[in-house]
Amino acid sequence: MALVTLEGVGKTYRGRTGAWEAVRDFTLDLAEGEFFCLLGTSGCGKTTVLNMVAGFEQPTAGRILLDGRPVDRPGADRGVVFQGHDSLYDWLTALDNIAFGLRLRGMGRGERRAKAEHYLKMVGLTGQGAKHPSELSGGMKQRIQIARALANDPRILLMDEPFGALDAMTRAVLQGELSRIWAETRKTVLFITHDIEEAVALATRVGVMKRGPGGTLKAVIPIDLPFPRERTSDAFMAAFREVHALIHDEIHGAH
């Protein structure tokens, strides 16, 4: 059984300016342990899809199942990592940010601390736990967000362009780190990006979305390359070209 199932999912927003069909007939099964990158141009509905899986938004058509049960609200079984780092609590240290969800679940202080330290180490920030978010770089804040999400041991990690605001070098470093962490934990990941290279570097499968209105899945491409991935290899370039060819029409406006 798939871990997450999206069955004919649609989302029409209704607001003051009328109705906008952001997503139409989106169908996808996510298997346990896979790293699925959802790729598409700006406004095609990627965030809307992720927000529905997260339970922040409700589909207006179709349904979403997690472990066979309908998703109708946010839950600790889904860990969300956003692009910005505003979701970290400024008044808490990095370590306490990581431990926040554990505290809510009633875990004792010692166990909480040990777990938070474990994930701090996993994201390469051992020794930085006493700093507050304002004392951390953008890349470090994203690492803390990832550690916090993992600490809650969710069934799936939902990542919405988590490296979108970072400079190219930091971004490449964090992509490598995330790939290593995924190989270590085999956590199921749904990762949103509009960066083809990022998708090919990280994913076991890439889903390319068609432009909206009515954004939907246009194709799913398995990326059967070993990790860690060598971006200058012929096989990587071939996969890049395959995905690029699919998204080309979306970028250049043809339908």
Ligand SMILES: Nc1ncnc2c1ncn2[C@@H]1O[C@H](COP(=O)(O)OP(=O)(O)OP(=O)(O)O)[C@@H](O)[C@H]1O
């Ligand atoms: N709350 C909302 N109310 C009305 N329309 C919305 C709302 N949220 C998103 N939309 C519209 O739905 C469409 C899809 O938006 P979404 O944010 O899902 O796209 P995206 O692919 O994630 O874009 P980007 O890559 O630019 O973040 C857009 O046309 C957007 O204007």
